[in-house]
Amino acid sequence: xxxxxxxxxxxxxxxxxxxxxxxxxxxxxxxxxxxxxxxxxxxxxxxxxxxxxxxxxxxxxxxxxxxxxxxxxxxxxxxxxxxxxxxxxxxxxxxxxxxxxxxxxxxxxxxxxxxxxxxxxxxxxxxxxxxxxxxxxxxxxxxxxxxxxxxxxxxxxxxxxxxxxxxxxxxxxxxxxxxxxxxxxxxxxxxxxxxxxxxxxxxxxxxxxxxxxxxxxxxxxxxxxxxxxxxxxxxxxxxxxxxxxxxxxxxxxxxxxxxxxxxxxxxxxxxxxxxxxx
Ligand code: IPD
Ligand code: CA
Numbered sequence: 001x002x003x004x005x006x007x008x009x010x011x012x013x014x015x016x017x018x019x020x021x022x023x024x025x026x027x028x029x030x031x032x033x034x035x036x037x038x039x040x041x042x043x044x045x046x047x048x049x050x051x052x053x054x055x056x057x058x059x060x061x062x063x064x065x066x067x068x069x070x071x072x073x074x075x076x077x078x079x080x081x082x083x084x085x086x087x088x089x090x091x092x093x094x095x096x097x098x099x100x101x102x103x104x105x106x107x108x109x110x111x112x113x114x115x116x117x118x119x120x121x122x123x124x125x126x127x128x129x130x131x132x133x134x135x136x137x138x139x140x141x142x143x144x145x146x147x148x149x150x151x152x153x154x155x156x157x158x159x160x161x162x163x164x165x166x167x168x169x170x171x172x173x174x175x176x177x178x179x180x181x182x183x184x185x186x187x188x189x190x191x192x193x194x195x196x197x198x199x200x201x202x203x204x205x206x207x208x209x210x211x212x213x214x215x216x217x218x219x220x221x222x223x224x225x226x227x228x229x230x231x232x233x234x235x236x237x238x239x240x241x242x243x244x245x246x247x248x249x250x251x252x253x254x255x256x257x258x259x260x261x262x263x264x265x266x267x268x269x270x271x272x273x274x275x276x277x278x
Contacts, residue, residue, distance in 0.1 A: 108223025201225030
């Protein structure tokens with residue numbers, strides 16, 4: 001398969017150039033970061049999150065004024081087309097703040113009528129890795145300028161799988177997530193909490209992680225990454241027959257997805273309760 005995805009999907013080409021510029025803006029961080037908190041003391045936002053979102057929104061509004069926009073830092077506009085851009089200016093803000101390189105700019109394009117993502121671009125500036133996908137056209141990473149087709153791993157059993165996950169920002173949710181983790185960890189090869197849901201989904205697409213699950217993710221965390229993983233061969237869902245949503249996202253290779261879902265369902269991973277009978 002040759003690399004012609006960008007030529008075939010102008011939305012991807014546009015999102016790539018905007019994500020790259022936003023990445024440059026974010027790499028040029030000032031010495032002093034202004035830190036505010038959102039839903040809890042651990043849910044932080046900096047002036048750089050806001051500046052990057054303002055830049056991305058201005059560019060999208062200029063080039064695609066007919067489309068709606070939803071952004072993590074408060075952007076929410078309606079459009080006249082069937083499309084909505086869903087953006088996270090920094091996914092992995094805690095990493096960004098602590099100078100841990102695992103953070104990215106995430107831009108997804110959704111069809112409002114179907115609710116499905118149709119294009120996704122995730123740029124990790126420190127790694128200079130651009131992950132891209134367009135519905136039906138597969139997923140690629142342009143790794144320091146070199147394009148590579150993405151393909152999930154051939155992991156077939158949970159006990160040899162390395163699974164990514166993430167934690168929310170409220171203590172109550174985290175306590176429940178720790179309870180679920182204590183049941184998942186003994187059944188898998190290992191767990192990673194890398195700190196950016198969007199990049200972690202790209203790592204599933206790249207066959208680096210074998211799966212990912214998290215309760216409490218928002219649209220902007222996975223609008224691009226879930227498509228990138230699925231187009232690379234991953235299966236994605238929520239629990240109990242539900243679609244991916246705020247309750248749960250489970251993305252994994254086709255051979256371990258059902259087993260991972262089963263463990264999560266048995267342990268009520270889609271709720272914040274602490275005491276369950278298994
Ligand atoms: C967070 C990251 C993290 C995940 C959290 C997200 P943010 O996004 O994706 O890995 O575990 O649930 O909220 O706050 O850095 O944009
Ligand atoms: Ca964010």
